[in-house]
Amino acid sequence: MFETLKPQAPDKILSLMAQYKEDPRSTKIDLGVGVYKDASGLTPVMRAVKAAEHKLWQEQDSKSYTGLTGDPAFSDAMIKLVLADAVPRNTVAAAATPGGTGAVRQAFEMVQMANPQARVFVSDPTWPNHISILQYLGIEMVPYRYFDSETRSVAFDGMIEDLKTATKGDVVLLHGCCHNPTGANLTMEQWAEVIKVLQETGAIPMIDIAYQGFGDGLDADAAGTRAVAAAVPECLIAASCSKNFGIYRERTGILMVVAADAGAEALNQGTLAYLNRQNFSFPPDHGARLVTMILTDDALRADWQAELEDVRLGMLGLREQLAAELKRLSNSDRFDFLALHRGMFSRLGTTPELVEKLRADHGIYMVGDSRMNIAGLNSETVPVLARAIIDAGI
Template sequence: MFENLKAQPADKILALVQAYREDPRDTKIDLGVGVYKNADGVTPVMRAVKAAEKIVWEEQESKAYVSLTGDPAYSDAMIKLILGDAVARENVGAAATPGGTGACRQAFELIQMASPEARVFVSNPTWPNHISILNYLGIEVAPYRYFDSETRGVDFDGMIADLGQANAGDVVLLHGCCHNPTGANLNLIQWQAVIDLINEKNLVAMIDIAYQGFGDGLDEDAQATRLVASSVKECLIAASCSKNFGVYRERTGLLMAVSNDASQTALNQATLSFLNRQNYSFPPDHGARVVTTILNNPELCADWKAELEETRLSMLALRQQLADELQRLSGSDRFGFLAQHRGMFSRLGTTPEMVEKLRADHGIYMVGDSRMNIAGLNAKSVPILAKAIIDSGI
């Protein structure tokens, strides 16, 4: 049997990590992996997470399974965090998942179960794992224009034109905030236009929200997701706690199935339970319990929000510093988009050849499509990156 296996394509980001590690240059900069790092290059454990883990350690009396969809208190807390009061709780089915990736996988499986012929429209570009999982499941992928390589903003006209080709029942996958990999986001007027199109054509909305709190603030980053959930007939929402709680290795995610018909929720919830049972049975609990402890403890929640805000502002400061330095060196404002983008990532909008030149000549490591992790910078490395960009002729 094993001799029939075929080698799978290597993960480009993991290969980039290895190349970076083997590079002996002191001035090398890692802008590849999508993990937040502070000014010292460390991905810290947040203060509230440490405090919550201590509470869990002291109070938890059993490691028995919770339920197929995880602790209901975790679902309640996350739904409140993401949706606020935009949708009644009784209209939301939810299941804990192994990270945001697990939530996306379960959402795609639900789509396949409910509507086998549905296509999933994804932004061009999108997080590569979206397409990888869809292809693995045999679900047809339909790209829609999103990133304008000239303006480094959203090609909204192209997006609407492409989504206009969708058929009733097709799914539109949207990034709730801090678009990965581009950093370019829709404004609320544009979001409303997308919602109008979804309703007009009887499409299904799916939102991947992995960076809430990294863009303009916790509530601000959830605003579009809340607008969609409260405006469409039904939608799926895949959420991750990896970034905003810093619990990457705990694999803490949530999938929500939202319907404007509360009588549909019981079936949605049962389906989420079934899917969890088929894929991994009971979801991991430790990260979910830590998150629940933080969100339900006013003091811990306030400290978490304060540290998250520090993280957000530090990334905005790095964006502005890089944009300013590039303006100083180039004498133009053509890199101003870097200060306008939000979240961990920006797409520089250059060629794979230029990306390779940055790596070879300057030790700057970013993904081949020119996505760079802003959180991989610090105040000292920003001038190094800016000079490398200008010296490379970008």
């Protein structure tokens, strides 16, 4: 039977990782994989996570299941972190998921259950898994303009023009902050314009917020998401704890569904429990429990926020250093956008051929669309990258 299966295209980022690993050059630089790294190239365990794990090891007396949608305390803590007081708590249904990817998948399945004819509007470009999951589920996808390769900023007029073609029953997928793969974010004024379009069209927003705290700070990064949730009757929010808590392998995420009233929340909560049951039954708990402990303990939370702020400022410093070095080498301001982008990623806006030239000539690995992971740099490799970019003619 299985001989009828067709080979699947290899994941481009995983293929890039393998290629990097086989490269013998000691000067090679990995800017491809989307994982935070410190200056030594390590993805560290955060101090608060270690402390919470030690406390959990001492106190936990059972590994029994929690519930189909996870521990309610995790939902409460994450809803507070992402939404604050933007909407009443009793209007928000929530379910723990295996990572932010699991939350995205469950959101798309919920959309398909509610409206099999729904179209999902997706930024061009977006995180490749958005497209992959939509295609796998057979959900119609409509790209909307987002990134201007000339200015390396948001193509906002085109974005609004495209979003106005959405209709009631459609879904508009938005990045809450630190847009992946471009690093170009909406301003609060632009969020307000997007909200007007959502209200006019009746389309439901779905927000993927995977990097809260990596851009301008925990509250600033959630401001757009909170504004949307407060302004529309319904919305979906997929959140990840992989990056801001550094617990990638624990697969900790959550899907939130904001409803117009508490009555609708009950229906949504039951649907989330049903979807979890069909896909993986009970969600993983270890990472979710650590997050809950950190967010509900004043000392742990303060230490976590302090370390997260160091991470954020470190990436911002690398951005500013790279932009300044490129300005010095090019004698132009055409790379200033790097200091304006936020989060782990920036998109250079160059061709796959020049990206390949960077790899072949300089051992610099980035995704073919010119997305690079700023966290893959350190103060010593920034000048190396800058010189390579200029030498490649970018």
